[in-house]
Amino acid sequence: xxxxxxxxxxxxxxxxxxxxxxxxxxxxxxxxxxxxxxxxxxxxxxxxxxxxxxxxxxxxxxxxxxxxxxxxxxxxxxxxx
Amino acid sequence: xxxxxxxxxxxxxxxxxxxxxxxxxxxxxxxxxxxxxxxxxxxxxxxxxxxxxxxxxxxxxxxxxxxxxxxxxxxxxxxxxxxxxxxxxxxxxxxxxxxxxxxxxxxxxxxxxxxxxxxxxxxxxxxxxxxxxxxxxxxxxxxxxxxxxxxxxxxxxxxxxxxxxxxxxxx
Numbered sequence: 001x002x003x004x005x006x007x008x009x010x011x012x013x014x015x016x017x018x019x020x021x022x023x024x025x026x027x028x029x030x031x032x033x034x035x036x037x038x039x040x041x042x043x044x045x046x047x048x049x050x051x052x053x054x055x056x057x058x059x060x061x062x063x064x065x066x067x068x069x070x071x072x073x074x075x076x077x078x079x080x081x
Numbered sequence: 082x083x084x085x086x087x088x089x090x091x092x093x094x095x096x097x098x099x100x101x102x103x104x105x106x107x108x109x110x111x112x113x114x115x116x117x118x119x120x121x122x123x124x125x126x127x128x129x130x131x132x133x134x135x136x137x138x139x140x141x142x143x144x145x146x147x148x149x150x151x152x153x154x155x156x157x158x159x160x161x162x163x164x165x166x167x168x169x170x171x172x173x174x175x176x177x178x179x180x181x182x183x184x185x186x187x188x189x190x191x192x193x194x195x196x197x198x199x200x201x202x203x204x205x206x207x208x209x210x211x212x213x214x215x216x217x218x219x220x221x222x223x224x225x226x227x228x229x230x231x232x233x234x235x236x237x238x239x240x241x242x243x244x245x246x247x248x249x250x251x252x
Contacts (some may be wrong), residue, residue, distance in 0.1 A: 009128055028100050029128045044120050051088075051111045051119045052104060 004076040013039075014065040015046075017054035022065060025052075030069055052054045090120050094203035102131045 011030035016022045031038075043064040046052055050061050092100045102123070109115065145162040 023105075025102075025104060025123075027095050027102060027123060027127050030126055031128055033127060038126055042126070045118065045122055049111065049115045049119070051108050051115050052106045053106050055106050057110075058106065 003078050005008045006074050006076075007034045008074075010070045011073070012066075012068045012070055014067075015052065016065040017059040018062045019057055019059040020062075021054050021056060021059065023055060033054055034069065036067075039064055088116060088120065090123060090126070092124055094129050100127075 006025045008028070009030055011027045011034070014022055015025055037053070046061045047063070052061050053059060054061075084108045086107050088104040090102040090104070092102075094100050107119075111119075
């Protein structure tokens with residue numbers, strides 16, 4: 001046995017609503033070639049159609065506050081040697 | 082407050098493992114089409130792929146007696162890729178635009194899959210910002226070699242700038 005390494009990638013979207021509440025939406029396996037335009041297009045659609053609303057008051061979607069690509073590396077140590 | 086409704090997206094990753102994303106508090110007044118489009122736009126940010134059996138569900142969670150479920154199948158079993166084209170060459174007289182895909186060291190779309198792809202080309206009018214979508218399959222492309230050039234015809238009444246090209250490869 002030996003130590004095991006793994007890497008996972010995710011896209012964290014911080015959504016802001018008109019009551020200024022925020023919440024995060026995490027998507028696994030983001031594309032390698034993501035560009036700000038992709039996020040802008042989603043932002044525009046969500047503003048126009050208000051499909052995602054706030055948690056506590058059902059507030060209207062405001063904007064995608066930040067979009068962050070997250071790389072997470074893990075090492076699982078083999079402790080059975 | 083509106084009833085609590087969640088949207089569950091199910092897709093598969095490159096290893097065919099199921100990837101589930103749950104979004105709390107979707108708007109219960111949204112239509113299925115709006116929810117499906119939202120799901121597709123979110124999925125398009127990822128390398129995950131809907132398979133033909135995946136569904137997107139909204140469930141009213143308020144009370145057991147008030148529980149309702151809307152279920153709809155995401156439209157196509159397909160993989161979508163964003164544009165990796167470089168350069169446009171507008172042919173004013175012919176009202177046609179040519180995209181040339183030159184590829185790179187790590188192409189988004191494997192060349193051997195290109196020949197099975199269909200393309201959605203969205204272009205934006207320079208006059209009024211209207212978006213025009215052209216759908217075509219590239220029957221002209223038969224060999225997986227670079228560069229690959231595609232030509233399509235646009236309406237004569239407007240001038241356009243290229244906005245995006247999306248590959249859709251049906252599984």
